[in-house]
Amino acid sequence: DNAVGYKWTERLGTITGFNYSQLGYDDRSNSDRKNLGLYNQFRYVLSQQAVSTLDYRYRMTDVEAGLDSDNHKVLVGLDYRISEAATLVAKAGVQYRKVDTRDATTDPTFEIGYMQRMNQMFRVRANLVYDTNDYGTTFGTRTFDDNQTFRLNLAGDYQLSKQLYVTCGINYVANQYSAVGVSDDDVDVFNISIGATYKMMANLSANITYNHTKSSDVGDTLNRDYDRNRIQAGLTYTF
Numbered sequence: 001d002n003a004v005g006y007k008w009t010e011r012l013g014t015i016t017g018f019n020y021s022q023l024g025y026d027d028r029s030n031s032d033r034k035n036l037g038l039y040n041q042f043r044y045v046l047s048q049q050a051v052s053t054l055d056y057r058y059r060m061t062d063v064e065a066g067l068d069s070d071n072h073k074v075l076v077g078l079d080y081r082i083s084e085a086a087t088l089v090a091k092a093g094v095q096y097r098k099v100d101t102r103d104a105t106t107d108p109t110f111e112i113g114y115m116q117r118m119n120q121m122f123r124v125r126a127n128l129v130y131d132t133n134d135y136g137t138t139f140g141t142r143t144f145d146d147n148q149t150f151r152l153n154l155a156g157d158y159q160l161s162k163q164l165y166v167t168c169g170i171n172y173v174a175n176q177y178s179a180v181g182v183s184d185d186d187v188d189v190f191n192i193s194i195g196a197t198y199k200m201m202a203n204l205s206a207n208i209t210y211n212h213t214k215s216s217d218v219g220d221t222l223n224r225d226y227d228r229n230r231i232q233a234g235l236t237y238t239f
Contacts, residue, residue, distance in 0.1 A: 003039075011045040031143065032064040035134065043079075053077040055091065061134040066143055069134050072096040073109060086116040095132055099145050102180065107132050107148070121159040128152055137177065142221060144177040144185075163199045167209075168192075177222070185219035197236075208233040 003017025019037040037059040044052045059071040077091030092110040112128040129151040137144040155169035171191040178184045195209035209232045217224040 013043045015041045015043065031066060033066075033134075034062045036060045036062075049081045051079040053079060053091065055093070059134060067100045067102070067145065069097060069099040071132075071134060075109065075111070077111075085118075087114070089113040097132055097134075097146065102145055105132075105146075122156065123158075124154075124156045126152075126154050142182060144179040144182060146178060148176040148178070150174040164196065166194070166196045168194045183219065183221045185217065185221040187222065187224050188216045188218065190214045190216075203238045205236045206234075207236060 001019035007013040039057040042054040055075040057073040075091040075093035098104040133147040152172045157167040159165040173189040175187045193211045197207040213228040
């Protein structure tokens, strides 16, 4: 994912970029897919506190032996600094999506983000997103045309000392899968995480994170009921 920003005037600027990703399935190479995205955002300064935004995003998905798709999205938004410690970002628009051999669909989409620094040590973040995805639509022999998703994320981080800070978060994802000739299915995923980062040197940190995920399938197609626990540890080096 790479982008370049340019300030055309004192008030008007743009951010233009592209992203590319690949997704591979073990034992199901005919479902492997490649995604290429292009995007551009116009930013216009309304005041010292507010910036209006206009986003255009395009994503092309190439499926190895499945249905390719084109995805266009236009969003109008506002970045608003409520105070020195709080910021609100809100965007809403439409998504036009065309899957091979299927009729094109137009769906609403929105993104809302809020961040506040409670004090010098404690910060909280919240995000709401509604979107239609081209990925996460293949499960075994079941392939869906799209995955309409609603996401809610709540997170916080607390600086215990100059070297140590902890993070925690709660994520809820509601997935609605649909396709022609396949029964629809709804899957709700709940995740809770807690982690810690220790700054060993100026540019080297050690981190560890624990995640617990619970998936609940309310349909009869996928049967994706499961619990998963994951522990992840690593090093981060900046330069």
